[in-house]
Structures are given as structure tokens and as C-alpha cells.
Amino acid sequence: MQLCLFDIDGTLTATSDIDTACFVQALKDVFGLQEVNTDWSIYPDVTDSAVTTRLVEMQRGQAPTESEMRQIREHFYALLQTAFEHSPEQCLPIAGGPRFLNSLARDPQIAIAFATGGWEQTARLKLELSGYDHGHYPLASANDAFTRTAICSLAVERAQQQYAVTDFETIIAFGDGIWDARAAVELGYRFVGIAQGEKTNLLQTAGAELILPNYEALTPAQLRERFGL
Numbered sequence: 349m350q351l352c353l354f355d356i357d358g359t360l361t362a363t364s365d366i367d368t369a370c371f372v373q374a375l376k377d378v379f380g381l382q383e384v385n386t387d388w389s390i391y392p393d394v395t396d397s398a399v400t401t402r403l404v405e406m407q408r409g410q411a412p413t414e415s416e417m418r419q420i421r422e423h424f425y426a427l428l429q430t431a432f433e434h435s436p437e438q439c440l441p442i443a444g445g446p447r448f449l450n451s452l453a454r455d456p457q458i459a460i461a462f463a464t465g466g467w468e469q470t471a472r473l474k475l476e477l478s479g480y481d482h483g484h485y486p487l488a489s490a491n492d493a494f495t496r497t498a499i500c501s502l503a504v505e506r507a508q509q510q511y512a513v514t515d516f517e518t519i520i521a522f523g524d525g526i527w528d529a530r531a532a533v534e535l536g537y538r539f540v541g542i543a544q545g546e547k548t549n550l551l552q553t554a555g556a557e558l559i560l561p562n563y564e565a566l567t568p569a570q571l572r573e574r575f576g577l
């Protein structure tokens with residue numbers, strides 16, 4: 349059996365900009381942070397939990413408490429929910445994504461899982477509002493771990509349990525960030541980049557075997573052929 353492991357923001361949902369805006373607002377509201385560098389590629393671990401911890405530690409010399417982490421998760425969720433209520437066009441799927449996921453799900457040799465550097469509640473909200481059938485697939489998130497590699501490994505573990513397999517023959521990770529490509533290479537996964545323009549070169553250099561702007565022209569059969577599955 350093969351596993352397709354999906355990042356969410358920018359990979360399945362076109363939500364990266366609104367996500368950044370609400371995340372920064374939540375950091376300012378909960379921790380009073382003044383300056384937040386939103387070039388995520390400079391952070392050693394690009395997950396909501398790791399970025400929050402690092403920024404708070406840098407600015408006040410002390411990590412956030414468990415209760416503060418819960419507070420920012422809840423506030424961030426509320427900000428995103430309000431933003432999506434006011435402008436539903438801020439939560440759209442990457443073109444062709446829901447259809448592609450549904451077609452993968454009909455293939456008995458392909459398992460599906462989600463590995464997001466975001467928190468679970470906000471990740472599920474984005475999947476739900478952008479039209480993905482997501483509830484029954486395994487997911488690992490920034491609630492579970494700090495690093496992307498740990499989150500990916502946990503998502504794979506959960507998928508193994510859910511699909512009752514001891515190992516997947518091939519794991520294909522789908523992502524839009526340079527950090528997604530790096531984690532995939534580190535973990536020995538194959539990698540599909542979702543990107544356009546300048547970002548395609550970055551992802552290619554980082555190890556992407558296939559780069560697509562969206563899922564409109566992709567079928568499971570083409571994926572099998574491309575990866576020799």
C-alpha cells in the first residue's frame with residue numbers, strides 16, 4: 349500500500365495569507381508581541397507551536413505556559429473563523445484538490461493522511477470550509493509535536509494503524525513549503541511540490557520530483573505512472 353501525506357495550508361487550501369494574518373494577530377493579542385517576522389523559512393521549525401514558543405522565548409526569555417498555548421490556539425481559531433465568516437473566499441481549496449483526494453480515496457492501494465504544522469482545530473476548520481471530505485483520515489498537527497519531521501512521522505504511524513499495515517511501500521508527501529520538502533527528504537519520503545512561479549525552483553532544488561500549480565490535471569493513474577508505483 350502507498351501513502352499520500354498532505355500538508356494543508358498552501359497545499360490543499362489556499363489559506364496561507366489569511367492564516368499568517370490571524371496567527372500574527374493572535375500572537376500580538378495573547379502575548380503582546382510587537383514584531384513578528386513572517387518569513388517562516390528563517391525559523392528552525394515551521395510549526396505553529398514551535399514558532400510561538402520561539403518568539404515568546406526570544407521576547408520575554410521564558411517559554412509560554414500550557415495555559416497560554418491553549419489561549420493562543422483558541423484565540424487564533426476564533427480570529428480565523430470570523431475572517432472566514434466575513435469573507436468565505438479566503439478559504440478556498442487549491443484547484444482540483446477535493447476531487448483529487450476523493451479519487452485517491454477510491455483507490456484501494458492508496459492511503460491518505462494529513463500532516464500539518466498548524467494546530468488541529470484550525471486545520472480541520474480550513475479543510476471543512478474549503479470542501480474537503482476529511483473527517484475520517486488520520487491527521488497529526490502542531491498539537492502533537494514541535495517539528496515537522498515529528499509531525500510527519502506521527503501521521504504515518506496513525507495511518508499505519510488506521511489502514512492496518514505495518515509499513516507503506518512508498519510515502520509521497522505533498523507540500524508547498526521548502527520546509528515540507530526538507531522534511532520529506534530527511535524522512536526518505538518522495539515529494540510533490542504544489543507551487544507556481546519562483547517557488548518551483550526552490551522546491552525542485554530541495555528535492556521535489558514533481559511540481560504542480562494545483563491538482564486540476566492530476567489523476568491517481570498519472571501519479572502512479574510518474575512515481576513508478
Ligand SMILES: [Mg+2]
Nearest residue numbers: 355357358524
Ligand atoms: Mg503549507
